[in-house]
């Protein structure tokens with residue numbers, strides 16, 4: 001089932017999410033819905049706070065469902081390693097229409113659980129490293145614009161406020 005993706009300004013996007021305890025049927029439904037919603041958007045990643053759920057769950061698929069075996073579901077993910085640096089353009093389903101160049105580590109190792117509760121470690125470089133960091137940022141209540149320097153961030157926030165006032169956000 002598709003869920004509505006909330007946009008910048010909604011409280012769930014701007015507060016840290018809670019760790020998942022037991023993986024219940026409700027969590028399984030959330031994961032299924034997040035995968036459907038990510039593919040429909042379409043997007044390469046989605047975090048639970050983006051569908052208004054303050055839990056540490058995210059899904060990533062760089063192929064947007066086009067290649068089997070690329071779907072990554074992570075529950076309670078944490079960084080084990082981060083190194084290097086990359087500068088690339090980045091966008092977000094919760095900030096449609098905006099992109100900016102964001103500096104991030106070039107390689108990460110993340111440890112969490114899969115949807116069955118089994119330990120899962122994911123190593124990523126390039127775009128996968130970026131996606132992992134972007135989604136884990138969501139779980140910490142951060143959006144990519146929170147990683148920009150003041151001026152660029154302020155410009156995007158001003159444009160969002162303007163769209164809000166016009167009832168188009």
Ligand SMILES: [Zn+2]
Pocket residue numbers: 091092093094134138
């Ligand atoms: Zn995002």
